[in-house]
Amino acid sequence: MTTLLDGLVGKALRRETPSRDEALAVLTGAEETLDIVAAAGRVRRHFFGRRVKLNTIINMKSGLCPEDCSYCSQRLGSSAEILKYSWISPEEAARTADQAVRAGAKRICLVASGRGPGARDITRIEDTIAAVKEGSPEAEICVCLGLLSDGQAERLAAAGAHAYSHNLNTSEARYADICSTHTFTDRTDTLRRAGAAGLSPCSGAIFGMGESDEDIVDLAFALRESDPDSVPVNFLIPFEGTPLADNWELTPERCLRILALFRFCFPDVEVRLAGGREIHLRSLQPLALHLANSMFLGDYLTSEGQPGTDDRQMITDAGFVIEGVDERTLPDARHDLVAIRRRGAGSDLPANT
Numbered sequence: 001m002t003t004l005l006d007g008l009v010g011k012a013l014r015r016e017t018p019s020r021d022e023a024l025a026v027l028t029g030a031e032e033t034l035d036i037v038a039a040a041g042r043v044r045r046h047f048f049g050r051r052v053k054l055n056t057i058i059n060m061k062s063g064l065c066p067e068d069c070s071y072c073s074q075r076l077g078s079s080a081e082i083l084k085y086s087w088i089s090p091e092e093a094a095r096t097a098d099q100a101v102r103a104g105a106k107r108i109c110l111v112a113s114g115r116g117p118g119a120r121d122i123t124r125i126e127d128t129i130a131a132v133k134e135g136s137p138e139a140e141i142c143v144c145l146g147l148l149s150d151g152q153a154e155r156l157a158a159a160g161a162h163a164y165s166h167n168l169n170t171s172e173a174r175y176a177d178i179c180s181t182h183t184f185t186d187r188t189d190t191l192r193r194a195g196a197a198g199l200s201p202c203s204g205a206i207f208g209m210g211e212s213d214e215d216i217v218d219l220a221f222a223l224r225e226s227d228p229d230s231v232p233v234n235f236l237i238p239f240e241g242t243p244l245a246d247n248w249e250l251t252p253e254r255c256l257r258i259l260a261l262f263r264f265c266f267p268d269v270e271v272r273l274a275g276g277r278e279i280h281l282r283s284l285q286p287l288a289l290h291l292a293n294s295m296f297l298g299d300y301l302t303s304e305g306q307p308g309t310d311d312r313q314m315i316t317d318a319g320f321v322i323e324g325v326d327e328r329t330l331p332d333a334r335h336d337l338v339a340i341r342r343r344g345a346g347s348d349l350p351a352n353t
């Protein structure tokens with residue numbers, strides 16, 4: 001292995017962030033892509049073994065969003081011919097969740113289009129969480145409803161949600177290029193609210209939107225500041241009828257290098273292979289399992305994913321195993337980072353000053 005890759009692996013195993021130059025070299029340096037995958041794969045196996053966590057999206061409410069995110073088929077003015085519907089019932093969500101859990105999904109992601117939920121929407125989601133938990137008590141429930149206002153994250157946590165998902169999507173410098181109706185700071189603010197309410201923060205990115213290597217590194221570093229527990233890595237699905245319909249700029253090798261960079265930046269965090277993997281990684285999809293320890297199973301919000309049987313076969317063929325409900329996703333070692341104070345006030349030992 002090269003000095004660069006040796007250094008990156010060593011840092012990742014110590015949970016240290018790569019330098020900016022190292023991060024850029026993962027994206028465009030002289031190293032062979034397969035050597036980069038092998039190096040990042042060592043980090044993945046160290047923290048997650050050969051387990052793959054499966055997650056399923058349930059689109060609770062589709063289309064007709066007043067926001068204008070350029071990448072999104074549900075955006076204001078989108079003419080993409082997607083399914084459009086208002087809220088599905090808690091019972092329908094619970095039925096879909098049950099199917100997904102039987103197919104191996106460990107996390108159920110309840111997603112709805114829109115700028116953010118109103119009070120009645122939160123009540124609907126509370127009812128949905130109850131219905132899903134009744135049918136699939138072992139499922140982790142993640143909620144993704146857009147920007148949160150005061151008290152909403154607390155209500156979701158009290159209802160039994162495990163996580164809140166809100167992607168940063170692209171770098172702060174580029175945010176206004178992809179969306180004019182809300183800001184990067186709005187997004188980081190919602191992530192902060194979710195974390196403060198005790199919800200596990202899930203936040204990731206979309207690549208293939210014209211971003212530079214510098215933008216990718218900026219975003220990876222900004223995400224690290226938000227300290228997410230899971231990081232979905234999406235590759236743009238260029239829908240006809242959206243402003244980014246012609247953005248077919250990704251190659252399979254570029255996707256692998258981005259995923260490797262995210263593994264080096266988030267060594268012990270759930271890195272999730274998300275939307276667009278089939279169309280951009282194509283025949284190299286199995287290699288991505290050496291980088292990501294988690295993936296979506298089934299369809300995405302408004303586009304169809306490959307059949308679940310193909311995903312499960314791919315996981316087995318590549319030598320990985322589906323993570324069981326009793327297995328912890330994040331490595332135990334993360335819990336070692338919390339040292340309970342046993343010295344100073346209230347003890348017989350001197351303070352650490």
Ligand code: SF4
Nearest residue numbers: 065067069072075113
């Ligand atoms: S990403 Fe969310 S907020 Fe943006 S347009 Fe799509 S549904 Fe609306």
